[in-house]
Each structure stands twice: as structure tokens, then as C-alpha cells.
Amino acid sequence: MRVLLLILCLASGAHVVRAPGQSENRLWWADFDLRGPLAALRVDCGEDGSVHLDARLLSGETRRVSLPLPVRSPLGVEGLGAVPTPRIEVPDASAGSARFLSWSTPQPDRRYQGLGPALRARTRPPASEPRSAAGPAQLALLCATGCLLWALRRRALWLLPLSLLAALALFFLAGRQSDSTGVTEVLDVAADAPAACLQRAAVGTLELPTAHLEVLPAGRRLHFRLTLEGTRIQGTVEAPAATLVGMDVRRARPWSPALPPPEPLAAVWFRSAAGTWAPSFPWPDALPALSGAAAGAPPGWLATGLPPGRTLLLGQSAGDPERWIRISGFPAP
Amino acid sequence: MVWNLIALLSILPLALPVLLPPLLGEGPWDLAGASRFGLVLLPWLAFAGLPARPVRPARSQRAASPWYPVALALPPLALAAGLDHASGLLRLTWEGGGAVLLGGPLVVFLWCLSTRATLGRRAATQLQAILWLLLVPLTAALHVALFWAPVPLEDAAQPGALVDWLARLNPLVWCSRWCGADGDLGAAAGALPILLGVTLAGLGSVRALAARGDGREERET
Numbered sequence: 001m002r003v004l005l006l007i008l009c010l011a012s013g014a015h016v017v018r019a020p021g022q023s024e025n026r027l028w029w030a031d032f033d034l035r036g037p038l039a040a041l042r043v044d045c046g047e048d049g050s051v052h053l054d055a056r057l058l059s060g061e062t063r064r065v066s067l068p069l070p071v072r073s074p075l076g077v078e079g080l081g082a083v084p085t086p087r088i089e090v091p092d093a094s095a096g097s098a099r100f101l102s103w104s105t106p107q108p109d110r111r112y113q114g115l116g117p118a119l120r121a122r123t124r125p126p127a128s129e130p131r132s133a134a135g136p137a138q139l140a141l142l143c144a145t146g147c148l149l150w151a152l153r154r155r156a157l158w159l160l161p162l163s164l165l166a167a168l169a170l171f172f173l174a175g176r177q178s179d180s181t182g183v184t185e186v187l188d189v190a191a192d193a194p195a196a197c198l199q200r201a202a203v204g205t206l207e208l209p210t211a212h213l214e215v216l217p218a219g220r221r222l223h224f225r226l227t228l229e230g231t232r233i234q235g236t237v238e239a240p241a242a243t244l245v246g247m248d249v250r251r252a253r254p255w256s257p258a259l260p261p262p263e264p265l266a267a268v269w270f271r272s273a274a275g276t277w278a279p280s281f282p283w284p285d286a287l288p289a290l291s292g293a294a295a296g297a298p299p300g301w302l303a304t305g306l307p308p309g310r311t312l313l314l315g316q317s318a319g320d321p322e323r324w325i326r327i328s329g330f331p332a333p
Numbered sequence: 334m335v336w337n338l339i340a341l342l343s344i345l346p347l348a349l350p351v352l353l354p355p356l357l358g359e360g361p362w363d364l365a366g367a368s369r370f371g372l373v374l375l376p377w378l379a380f381a382g383l384p385a386r387p388v389r390p391a392r393s394q395r396a397a398s399p400w401y402p403v404a405l406a407l408p409p410l411a412l413a414a415g416l417d418h419a420s421g422l423l424r425l426t427w428e429g430g431g432a433v434l435l436g437g438p439l440v441v442f443l444w445c446l447s448t449r450a451t452l453g454r455r456a457a458t459q460l461q462a463i464l465w466l467l468l469v470p471l472t473a474a475l476h477v478a479l480f481w482a483p484v485p486l487e488d489a490a491q492p493g494a495l496v497d498w499l500a501r502l503n504p505l506v507w508c509s510r511w512c513g514a515d516g517d518l519g520a521a522a523g524a525l526p527i528l529l530g531v532t533l534a535g536l537g538s539v540r541a542l543a544a545r546g547d548g549r550e551e552r553e554t
Contacts, residue, residue: 139348146337146408153398153401155398156400163404164407167408170408170411170415171411171412171415171418172415174412174416174419203421204421240420241422
């Protein structure tokens with residue numbers, strides 16, 4: 001009897017166990033009542049982060065909007081009631097006001113949860129971190145500047161101009177040292193899923209997703225910078241040096257060898273249900289350049305953790321090398 | 334010589350990620366997430382106001398220009414700021430990094446000016462020494478000790494609490510609040526006016542004492 005009770009207790013908590021590779025959602029929407037004139041608004045969520053909204057409401061204008069908040073709710077939607085009410089600050093001394101009403105229902109995360117465990121467990125796309133270390137050339141310039149300043153330490157007329165010149169040069173050289181990071185995007189499709197999942201990953205800054213947001217390392221403070229365009233909220237998520245992964249739910253379209261791909265693909269890999277990989281795919285009419293050509297091995301992160309015993313199609317966009325597609329259950333040719 | 338040592342200490346966070354991997358292999362040298370600008374600024378904040386031995390006026394004439402420590406600090410700070418800006422850790426807005434980019438070096442500059450002004454003036458040197466002890470190591474030690482004391486952390490972290498005030502008065506604690514991977518640049522910007530005000534008030538009194546000492550010497554001669 002005790003064993004049964006223990007199993008029941010464990011099972012009751014199973015809904016909070018996330019699929020491997022998942023982190024908790026950091027995108028929860030709340031309803032606010034805004035009254036103009038209101039130029040900007042700041043919502044403080046404590047240690048979880050903050051939201052800055054450019055509202056641009058005119059005098060007498062009222063608006064009820066849903067704003068995303070970066071709060072942590074380990075129990076998901078059910079745990080939102082225990083999340084402390086965020087603090088609202090109106091920076092400018094206008095007569096406008098803002099009031100927290102309630103957590104939005106339904107939450108957009110419900111659409112992401114409705115995709116099913118198979119799609120939600122897909123590996124997250126990688127986001128390359130920018131190199132931010134000084135190079136040997138910059139260190140050499142720094143040392144040379146130091147030696148020169150030491151030699152001129154009693155000549156006030158030369159010290160500051162030389163120092164400022166070196167400082168400007170080093171500042172701009174540092175900016176060129178770092179690699180720019182783009183966004184890695186993958187569209188995950190399952191033949192039996194009601195919708196597709198678009199995952200976008202970046203380091204530091206990401207366009208605000210609509211359904212689900214994860215951050216690594218977990219618990220990092222997030223800042224949302226939003227603008228209110230009519231009733232639509234647009235913005236970005238910022239978390240310096242953290243990996244951000246946003247998920248949007250897309251309508252599922254039928255995939256078939258008889259239909260052309262939605263966009264030109266630079267490389268295609270097909271895995272049969274038996275597990276054999278082929279570097280090209282019989283879409284010769286749509287992809288004449290790839291017909292019979294070997295595209296090399298697919299990236300490890302793209303091909304990992306996919307269900308065995310099902311056909312798989314992986315593709316890389318020809319327009320953007322950081323845009324990928326991953327389809328399970330693709331009809332075999 | 335002291336300024337050269339401080340400068341060497343300040344460039345270590347920039348040099349170690351380049352020098353150590355070829356010698357010791359891969360390791361936690363890249364300081365990912367931490368602000369390089371804050372790490373470079375920290376030695377200057379700690380030691381720019383270090384009490385100096387009173388120097389005879391004759392020797393003070395051969396000392397380096399008062400602008401020497403400022404000139405020495407600017408290039409590594411600029412390099413570190415550039416790296417942080419390129420990796421998205423600091424933005425050129427007031428609350429996103431502009432406050433610390435301007436305020437940190439300004440605090441260093443004030444301490445350097447005051448140190449130079451006290452050369453050869455015993456009373457002013459002693460006053461600066463007391464101020465440095467109070468404003469830098471002692472308040473920093475008190476801030477650390479408060480986290481050991483049985484004070485509820487949520488009370489300690491509330492705005493207006495003693496811990497919060499120490500973060501506004503002490504440059505090291507102020508720097509540590511935004512230097513880490515999860516630093517709060519907005520709070521650092523908010524605390525900057527008080528930090529600058531306290532530094533100005535303290536060092537202004539040092540300067541006034543030094544000027545009064547000059548006036549007395551002129552009357553005596």
C-alpha cells in the first residue's frame with residue numbers, strides 16, 4: 001500500500017518533469033491596464049528581470065494589453081498564482097498609470113505544450129558565443145602605450161593626448177576583434193503533430209518569441225525591451241552572455257516528395273526508417289544542383305536525439321546557412 | 334612606481350586569457366559573462382587612493398605628472414570597455430553601461446587628484462589615509478561581514494537597508510554589483526550619484542586642508 005502511495009506521489013509530480021534538453025519557460029504573459037498619457041513603463045520582476053515598454057499612449061487613451069514577463073514559474077501555468085505581483089514604475093512624471101490585472105489566460109505556452117513531447121524534446125539549436133578576449137596585437141599595443149607613457153610621465157602636455165588616442169584605437173580594435181553572432185533557426189516538423197515548432201537561438205539578444213522562451217544558464221536575469229504597436233507587442237529579449245532559445249508555433253504544412261520545398265535548400269539529408277542516411281534526396285526537379293551530389297554529414301546537433309524507426313529529412317536553407325529544417329515521418333520516396 | 338604596479342594588476346584580466354591557455358591548456362580563463370571593464374577597473378578603485386608617505390616638497394617636484402595615473406588607466410579601460418561592448422555586456426546608454434563607463438573612471442580620477450594634492454602635506458595625507466581606510470577597505474569588510482551575520486538576506490537586500498547603503502558608499506562593492514555575469518547595471522547607475530557625492534565631499538575636505546596648509550606656509554614665509 002505504501003509503495004502504491006509512493007508511486008502515486010511520484011506520478012502526481014511527473015507533470016513538472018521536463019523532457020530532456022528542456023529548460024523552464026521564462027515567458028509568461030500578464031494583462032495590464034494602461035492609461036495615457038504614458039510614454040514608457042518599467043515592470044520590475046525582481047531577481048528574474050525587468051520589462052521596459054515604449055507605450056506612447058496619448059492623454060485620455062486607455063488600453064488593456066498583455067505583456068510578456070520574464071518571471072520564473074517552475075510549476076508552469078499552475079504555479080503562476082504563487083509568483084509575486086511585479087512592481088510597476090512609470091519613469092516620467094506623466095499623469096498616466098499602469099495597473100497589473102491578472103495573469104493572461106490562456107497562456108501562449110499552452111500552444112507549445114500542445115505540440116507533444118516528441119517535438120518539445122528536439123535538441124536546441126546552438127548559438128555561437130562571440131569571442132571577447134583581447135588579441136596579441138591589442139596586448140602588444142597596450143604594453144607599448146604603457147612604456148611610452150612611462151617615458152613621458154613628467155610631460156603633462158603629451159600624456160593625456162597620447163593616452164586618449166591609444167584608448168580610442170584600442171576601443172575600436174576591440175569591437176572588430178569580436179565575431180558577430182547571428183541567429184540559428186530550425187523548423188521542427190513531425191508528420192503526426194498538429195503544428196510545427198520554430199526554434200531560434202542566439203547569445204545575448206533575441207527577438208521576442210511568442211510561445212516559449214528558455215535561457216541557459218537557467219535563472220539568468222532577463223530584460224525585455226518592448227514597443228506597443230497598436231495592440232501588438234514587439235521587442236527583444238536581452239541576457240548578456242546567456243544563450244536564449246525562443247519557440248514559436250507554426251501551422252503545419254503537408255510535406256511530400258511531390259511538393260517542392262518551401263524555399264531553396266542548399267543541402268538535404270534523408271534517413272530511411274531502417275536508419276541509413278543518404279546525402280541527397282530525390283527532389284531533382286526542385287534541386288537540380290544537388291541531384292546525386294554528396295552534401296557531407298549533417299551537423300551533429302541537428303541529427304541527435306531523433307526518434308528511431310522513422311524517416312527523417314534534414315535540410316539547410318540556401319538563403320541563410322543558419323536556417324535549418326528537421327522533419328520526422330517524411331514520406332519515403 | 335605604485336601606479337605602474339596598479340596598471341600591471343589591472344591588465345591581468347585581459348592578458349591571462351591569452352597567455353595561460355598555451356601554458357596550462359584549456360581552463361576557466363575566458364571569464365565568460367563577467368565584465369572585463371569591471372575587472373580592469375577594480376584595482377584602480379581599490380588602490381588609486383592608497384595612502385602615500387608624505388614626500389618632501391623638493392622630491393615632489395620630480396614626481397610624475399598628476400595626470401600620469403589617469404593616462405595609465407585609460408588605455409586598458411578602453412580596451413576592456415570595447416570587449417564588453419562587442420560582446421553585449423555593456424551598452425552605450427546610461428542604465429545599460431554608460432553610467433559605469435563614466436562613473437568608474439571618474440572616481441579613480443578624483444582619488445588620483447587628491448593623492449597628488451596631498452604630496453608634501455602631512456595633515457592632508459593623514460586625512461586622506463583615514464578617508465581611504467573608511468571608504469574602501471573598512472566599508473567593504475563591513476559589507477562582507479553583514480552576510481555572515483544572522484540577518485535575513487531578504488531584509489538585507491531591501492533598498493534603504495545598511496547593505497544597500499554600503500553598496501552606494503563603497504566603490505569596490507559598487508563595482509562588484511555590476512561586474513559579475515548577472516550584474517545589475519541599472520542599480521549601479523542609480524547608486525552612482527551618492528558614490529560620487531561622498532567621494533567628492535571627502536576628497537574636497539582633503540583638498541581644502543591641503544590648501545589651508547599652503548596658505549599657512551605662505552604666511553610663515
